[in-house]
Amino acid sequence: MRIAVDPTAAQPAELLDHDVFTSFDVAVPAGTSVRDLAAVLGPVGELDAPGDDVAAAHVRVSVAWLRRTAHAEGADAGWDAQFQGMLAFAQKQGWVAGDGPDRTVRAHVVVE
Numbered sequence: 440m441r442i443a444v445d446p447t448a449a450q451p452a453e454l455l456d457h458d459v460f461t462s463f464d465v466a467v468p469a470g471t472s473v474r475d476l477a478a479v480l481g482p483v484g485e486l487d488a489p490g491d492d493v494a495a496a497h498v499r500v501s502v503a504w505l506r507r508t509a510h511a512e513g514a515d516a517g518w519d520a521q522f523q524g525m526l527a528f529a530q531k532q533g534w535v536a537g538d539g540p541d542r543t544v545r546a547h548v549v550v551e
Contacts (some may be wrong), residue, residue, distance in 0.1 A: 445486045484499045
């Protein structure tokens with residue numbers, strides 16, 4: 440699963456490969472700053488950056504946003520069970536935080 444974020448696009452965040460549960464990242468174009476990424480995340484989640492290096496950053500992605508977006512893009516009923524499996528793995532790694540509507544899962548940022 441990948442979230443493509445382009446601060447210069449009309450729709451800055453797009454969920455790609457919503458049916459791939461073996462990887463999870465946020466991809467940004469080269470030249471994207473930490474500040475620009477943080478400014479466009481909106482309902483996707485929150486930036487967790489240790490400094491100014493976007494390649495060292497992570498995004499705490501809203502689990503509710505992922506579900507809502509995947510189903511809007513045609514995810515079938517089986518998607519939820521597979522997504523729960525992905526979250527269970529992420530939970531064991533310490534990458535899930537919060538509860539209910541505030542639940543997030545951590546994704547690393549990839550600069551393309």
